[in-house]
Amino acid sequence: MTIAEQRNDSIMSEPDPSGRFGEFGGRFVPETLVPACQELEAGFKEAWADPQWREELHVALRDYAGRPSGLSECHRLGEKLGLRLLLKREDLNHTGSHKINNVLGQAFLAKRMGKTRLVAETGAGQHGVASATAAALLGMECKVYMGAVDVERQALNVFRMKLLGAEVEAVHSGSRTLKDAVNEAMRDWVATVGDTHYCLGSVMGPHPYPWMVRQFHRVIGDEAREQARALLGDDPDVVTACVGGGSNAIGIFSGFVDTRSRLVGVEPRGGAAVTRAVPGVVHGMRSYLMQDEYGQVEEAHSISAGLDYPGIGPEHSYLSSINRAEYPTVTDEEVVEAFQLLSRTEGIIPALEPAHALAWLVREAHTMQGQTVLLNLSGRGDKDVGQMMDVLKDRL
């Protein structure tokens, strides 16, 4: 148990009994799923309080996923930007992103609760690959729903999931991206709730998901705080991460929310739920949501499949509403530049998702001269290389 978990005065403490962070969160699901959510909440609380189960998870994170992930200082890029830049290397985890933290937690929990099958949604495919991986590890069945648009732009991850033994179903409804994959995964869960666990991939959805997934990812922030203090003798001035649903951001924020560090979650310009700041209810939660004048959910647009989501996890809406974190946006073009910049100056090809946080940093670096900045490099760029070949073919 970490110091922050023992505090009950933390800004990120447990949600209230209805699953709310301030006025955000809740459990807006069909009646069929209410008992399953209640069971999951009870099962998670019990497992989380069980030292033996926590130790099993800890060992898996260490020996299977490769934790702790490193902290790399970017000397060349830092000098170029006029600041001190540290990367939390979630890209070095097994399966290539932070997603494995949450998936191992949920899969171990599902197994403990007697479930034999996982369903998952995926955008970029990272959560799908992590879910397929955990299912293979634990001998569970796995079905992954993925928007048809994403199946096309992330073909490599589709193949990886199949190789790992998962069934991948392309979703052709609505915008055919992440939001529609969530709808389809929920429809599956409504029909299969007896033997199936819905392995939700972000800090979103009905209670207890936003809270549970945050707890599984807080290892990022807890490690990074210790690592940063060892290196800097202090907390960083700025902690930044990209935000779609917001799981990697909440993970790293959780280590710093009670420090002086400035917290910055970066959204794509075409998926700016917090900038618009209109609350809505979809996918089981009340949170900021891009919607039209009648309340129909709008389609997000982003170069990165993983951030192509019109909503945001409820705890982010809360952190924004109390002015503890800020949520600026960047354009696809800025992301493409940042993607290349990190590759050339540091020899690290980032995923397009964390390239959003880097794009914000590059644009705003002039306001942070001499400061220390910790950026959560949530995933590696291998999955994006095919897509970027098309984007950059005439520029390299």
Next chain:
Amino acid sequence: MTVDLSTSLRSSRDAGRKLLVPYITGGYPGWQDAIRACAANGADAVEIGIPFSDPVMDGPVIQRASQAALEGGTTPQSVLEEVPSLDVGIPLAVMTYYNLVHHDGPIRFANRLAEAGVTGAILPDLPLEESDDWAEAADAAGVATIMLAAPTAPDERLPRIVARARGFVYSVGLLGVTGERDSLAETATALAGRLKAVTDTPVLVGVGVSNAEQAAAAVKVADGVIQGASMVRRLMESGPDEVGRYVAEVRAAIDAV
């Protein structure tokens, strides 16, 4: 003329009639005529779907109808504006998802329904624990909040659901989303029986009641049925007249029980 859902369904049920409530997606071409055809052929009420972008409780048929309606420019307002002119002489309820209510605000949305002559509402993604704001507003506006009960509910949950229900209780027929199935799930009559044991409010089975034969089987236990996908598929494939013919067929089957 507005007909009140709660009083109308209860008096029909008490008179020994089995209740038939078709669902029609509002805004889908021909929807007004389909509702008139339902009324003319023996429906006791009609559930009008206000299409939503992310209908998580709906299967492929109603998803397609909703998407087509939205692409045709349908809005909650455009559906509600048409309701008074339907003038079908049976009660009308709406089925939609909570974000459309939340976006308007529960009080304003409930008042809009009441002004249009709608006297019932079904919100499948608003479970008991989240329903207070809406249910209070709906009660005040004279709109019956039709609560759903699912086969997964433990016994202790059902009395709390029926206590909150107005109009009728929507007994979800199976584990799954709306759509036609080859046979009626065993859960359909089992849950209806559990609900009938704890309430005097009419209990209607919906989700997975796919034809006249299944409707007849369901009403052996339940007070009636809701039929959605089988109605909407006929509307999309053949038009309003075929919906009317089908309603008559189901009517005859449940009257013979």
